[in-house]
Amino acid sequence: AQTVTQSQPEMSVQEAETVTLSCTYDTSESDYYLFWYKQPPSRQMILVIRQEAYKQQNATENRFSVNFQKAAKSFSLKISDSQLGDAAMYFCAYRTSIIQGAQKLVFGQGTRLTINP
Amino acid sequence: NAGVMQNPRHLVRRRGQEARLRCSPMKGHSHVYWYRQLPEEGLKFMVYLQKENIIDESGMPKERFSAEFPKEGPSILRIQQVVRGDSAAYFCASSPPGGAEAFFGQGTRLTVV
Numbered sequence: 338a339q340t341v342t343q344s345q346p347e348m349s350v351q352e353a354e355t356v357t358l359s360c361t362y363d364t365s366e367s368d369y370y371l372f373w374y375k376q377p378p379s380r381q382m383i384l385v386i387r388q389e390a391y392k393q394q395n396a397t398e399n400r401f402s403v404n405f406q407k408a409a410k411s412f413s414l415k416i417s418d419s420q421l422g423d424a425a426m427y428f429c430a431y432r433t434s435i436i437q438g439a440q441k442l443v444f445g446q447g448t449r450l451t452i453n454p
Numbered sequence: 455n456a457g458v459m460q461n462p463r464h465l466v467r468r469r470g471q472e473a474r475l476r477c478s479p480m481k482g483h484s485h486v487y488w489y490r491q492l493p494e495e496g497l498k499f500m501v502y503l504q505k506e507n508i509i510d511e512s513g514m515p516k517e518r519f520s521a522e523f524p525k526e527g528p529s530i531l532r533i534q535q536v537v538r539g540d541s542a543a544y545f546c547a548s549s550p551p552g553g554a555e556a557f558f559g560q561g562t563r564l565t566v567v
Binding site: 341372379380381382384387428440441442443444445446447 | 485487489494495496497498499502510543545547549553555556558560561563
């Protein structure tokens with residue numbers, strides 16, 4: 338079974354600076370998807386960024402980028418120019434690609450990110 | 455196109471009562487997933503349904519929990535004879551066939567008193 342581990346329960350960063358959240362996973366599959374979700378106090382799960390395992394290029398969405406190391410099974414999220422609105426819980430998630438259309442996600446425990454003004 | 459709609463947002467039940475949580479997927483989405491989030495934890499997969507079919511219920515507790523997604527109407531997660539340990543946030547997500555990602559609702563927070 339796949340597992341996802343986030344080893345940082347809490348992180349904090351000064352506004353406008355850069356922070357990196359860590360995620361490692363375990364799988365025997367060669368093709369899969371990885372995600373970072375943001376959960377603000379409203380509880381809404383918001384997709385931040387997605388990475389397909391077969392793509393070597395790291396995904397980027399504006400101030401958010403990932404460092405995907407497939408051999409090391411590592412998938413870290415970098416937030417540049419941190420803003421107060423980035424404060425939230427961040428969850429790393431894994432999804433198999435074997436079953437077409439199936440969105441069964443395996444989540445990590447989450448990292449609570451605080452932005453200091 | 456409205457997002458995934460869950461209701462109620464908050465639900466309080468006494469021990470032994472039944473809880474019914476509803477999820478209306480986004481238009482055009484025929485796949486529904488239910489997840490449970492205990493306090494200070496990540497989301498845990500419960501069940502995956504397509505219209506009128508349960509595809510994967512490997513995360514559902516064996517007793518008291520059931521889910522359905524009828525041909526017409528929302529998906530329902532039903533918890534019978536609730537206990538304090540059922541207190542959690544329950545999230546629904548939906549995706550179209552072959553979709554690359556699932557879209558989440560805002561969740562239902564169930565409190566058992």
